[in-house]
Amino acid sequence: MFDAVLVRNSGPAIYYRREHDEFRALAKAQNVLVLSEMSGKADMAGKQYLVDLFADGYPVIPTVDRPADVGRLPTSVEYVVKPKFGADSVGLRFVRGDELADLHDDDILFQPRIVFDYEVSFYFIGDTFEYALYAPDPSRRWALECYEPTHADLAFARTFISWNDIEHGIQRVDACRTGAGDLLLVELEDLNPYLSLDLVAPATRDVFVADLAASITSLIETRGAQS
CATH class of the missing domain: 3.30.1490 (Dna Ligase; domain 1)
Structure with a gap:
């Protein structure tokens, strides 16, 4: 028996689309608790959301x-x-x-094809901001360094966290900084975001792990009680 399923390190779903769809259908049919919650509207459901958000005037590519x-x-x-x-x-x-x-x-x-200064990622558990990393060299996307976000940066990221409305789960808001200084959403990864936890300070990593454990517990207590 198990109380919930945490999806981690499963790789891009494009490589196993049929199996992923079967997993989602089975979890829904059997009322299995999954983290991140399968109600996600972003990468979890494909990238149609970028089309829709652009049409609605959000700051996306x-x-x-x-x-x-x-x-x-x-x-x-x-x-x-x-x-x-x-x-x-x-x-x-x-x-x-x-x-x-x-x-x-x-x-x-x-x-x-946008020319940008750098890419930056904001990592959240639910709506709690955890840390940010960026790639100062645009040609080396995963050569990441710690990034200290401004209030405006976090307000930008929270716009999409609020839109997605996932209470339990890990989300990564990926953005690019244009030459004009603006941030544009590249993607909102809510299915299985790579976390790069080895690049953050031990104290930040410990907080992330504790918050993730609390999110799993909360999912079981709240969603489990409703089922």
Whole structure:
């Protein structure tokens, strides 16, 4: 017997999409408690949310999912094309603007190729901010260093944490800093975010572990009592 399932280190679901969908269906049918909660609206459900958030005026990298809508994007020399259920740059490619009209696939996204200063990630358990890391060199995405967020940075990140409305679970808000100084959402990883805990201070790591244990306990006590 078990009280809840914690999903960790399972890799990108694009490699085992059928099995992942079966797991979700079985967990829902048997009322199994899963952390992160499967109600997540971000990467857990694919990247359609980037299209929807852009349409709703959120600060995300401009994103559409039809060649006919590319005119809504900022003009760019190159565009990023990526699968809606991709992860870790799987299937990502760069194309010229005149090549977009030939792409007809319901499962891909279109974005302008943005030049940015760096990428930064904000890590949360539920709506509790834990720590932040950034890649000062844009060409080395996972050469991460500790980052001290400003109040404005955290307000940006919390915008998407509030939108996703996951009470129990780990979430990572990935953003890029544009040359104008703005942050734009790259993705909201709510399924299985890599944590890079080896890069944070021991005290920060201990707090994260304690908060994760508390989140699991809270999930069992609250959701379990309702079932």
